[in-house]
Amino acid sequence: MATAWPRWRPSSPPTSFTADPPAEFLCPISGTLMADPVVVPPGQTFERACIQACAALAFSPPAVAADLSALPPSASSPLVLVPNVALRTAILNWCDRLSLPYPAPLSPDTARDVVRRLMPSPPPPPPPQQQPRSQAPTPPPASSVRTRSQYSDDFVQQQEARQAGGSTEERIMAMLTADGAGPVEQEAAMALLRKTARENKEMRRVLCTPRLLAALRPMLLSGDAGVQVNAAAALVNLSLEAENKVRIVRSGAVSPLVEVLRSGHPEARDHAAGAIYSLAVEDENRAAIGVLGAIPPLLELFACAGAEYLARREAGMALYHVSLSGMNRSKIARTPGVVRTLLAAAEARVDRANETDAAALRRIAVMILANLAGCPDGRTALMDGGAVAAVVRLMSNGSAAPGSAEEEYCISSLYGMSRGSLRFRGLARAAGVEAALTPVAEGAGGVGRDMARRTLRAMRGEDDEAAVTATGLLGRQWDDGSVVSEGLVSIRRPPPRRSSYAAGASGSNTTQF
Structure with missing residues (x-):
């Protein structure tokens, strides 16, 4: 009423x-x-x-x-x-x-x-100060002179890099803006930027300017393969410096990179995956990368059996880092076919010659699965996609060997899916989770054993919700965050980005292109 x-x-x-x-x-x-x-x-x-x-x-x-x-x-x-x-x-x-x-x-x-x-008001000009003629300027203390001398070499190197970078920037802009500039001039400009950004970290810092980033964006969308490949590789090199990562995302470079992933030249696609991986390492960039649509094309490249191993690895690692953002975990979980794709990569069987590459992709897949298990949408998608049985198969057939990083990610996936889910109990019994986890639960100490024990208790309906939030297990209170990232101290670190391949090798994603 x-x-x-x-x-x-x-x-x-x-x-x-x-x-x-x-x-x-x-x-x-x-x-x-x-x-x-x-x-x-x-x-x-x-x-x-x-x-x-x-x-x-x-x-x-x-x-x-x-x-x-x-x-x-x-x-x-x-x-x-x-x-x-x-x-x-x-x-x-x-x-x-x-x-x-x-x-x-x-x-x-x-x-x-x-x-x-x-906006702040401009500060008033400081009053003029008069100094008595008899008062001589105070010389700097000897200690400060010594301190400055310690950094003089670095300062000189930085100044030289700035001068060289400024000259290079002007050359690149002149090549791009010259009358009649076409694909040949654009490719030469992007190749120069790519080469110069590969030389040293100071040059990468100096060349990551708003003007060059603005000029680089349309080159990523060029219809000329040479222009697009060199532009994408140059962006990877610029992104290697930590201070450049946020600057690049703020410049609007992610949207063109996503377009390259979707429909670019194959080699440029590989470089674009590497660039997004490099940018996603920075926590501040992850939400933006997810919002700007990078998840579906990254997943497609990771699932592409015909793609180069390095391209699939870069795409997978980009997905892993993007999945560390809570907002993105739900996006990934709702992406059609994501669980099927990840499980296919985790269970792929290849010839012995390619087993090392397959093992690396398998690890990335289970890392992402473990992250998805940290959110409600992810748990639902995993159980809908048959992940419980698939994870048990990985632990039983030797793909996730006892004591390996893969086994710990599998355990954390099962632990995540067991949180607050009555449905998990039936799926776990049917898949043989108890037989897979009992040896771990009865083994040596560590977070893996604790997760296995809690998962088994959840199967039996004995789980204590107070124990779920215990900081002793996760390092911080369970908040549906990333199972892997929220303090699981015994979980191995993700594979590091390779520091040196053949620099500039055609068709391969490298730390420096």
Whole structure:
């Protein structure tokens, strides 16, 4: 029955109308309910007009992780904004539930006014200081002179690299912008960038500029194979420096890389997978990589039996690192065919000559399976796809040998699927989980043994929910996070990125191309 409101306050809204909206529904810049939420490449969501105003004014408020002041002003390098459809739907549903009007988008002028209010006022000029003539400048202490001398060589090297990098940048831009520049000139420019970025880390830092990154993006989408391959390889080399990884993602390079993965030249595809793997190592980049659509083409490349081993490995490692983000685990779990693909890679049988490569791909597959088992969508997808029986087969047929890293990932997958699932009990009994885990549960100590014991207790309905959140097992409270990444100290580290192949070898993904 509707509440009768006093006649003298006909415009007063119901109490529920004034309910505070969830914090995630508010734009961090304007503080108002978002009408057109968009995701900026680092993974943050803002009102479209507000983030565009920040970019137009070259100002980055504290709430914005992206360095908007570093964006080139040219129209050819727009800020990449991805509509956050899920959040917008949630906001509209919240408004419907409370009978509130939908939020209206901010006008560009209003958004600029909001941003200008956040911009600091210029500091007043410092008052002139007069120094008595008799007072001589104080010489620096001897210790500081010695300290500076310790770094003089590094400083000289950095200065030389900056000068060389600036000269190289100008040469590349001149080649790309010259009258009549075509695929031949573009390929030469990208080959120069690729070669120079391979030489040393200081050059990679110097060459990772907004201008070069903006020029590199359209080269990734070139119809010329040579241009595309060299551009993708150059981006891999630039991404090797930790400080460049976030900068590259913020420049909008992920979307062209995804297009290369989908329909690019085969060699460029391989390099694109390597670039996304390198960028996904940085935690701040993972959500953006998932939002920008990299998961399906990475999965397709990982599943492609006809692709080069190194390309499949790079795609798999990119998926593994992307799956460390909670947002992406659900995306991966909902990708059609993901469990079938991962299980096929885990159970693949090849000739002895290729067994080493197959074992590496098998390990990557079970690493991703273990991560997926850390979220509800992942557990459901794994059990729907027959992962319980498949994991037991891996442990029983020697593919995941006792004491191996593969066995520990298999155990963590079973442990993750057992969390809060009555369905798991029936599947586990049918698959023979008890026979596979009992030797581990009765063996030496370690996290693997504890996970095996807890999984067996869950099968018998004896699991204690209080024990699930015990920090002694996972290193931190269980929060449906990555089973592998949340502190399982006995789980082996993922295979390291190879540090040296034949630099620049055609068709192979290398640390330096």
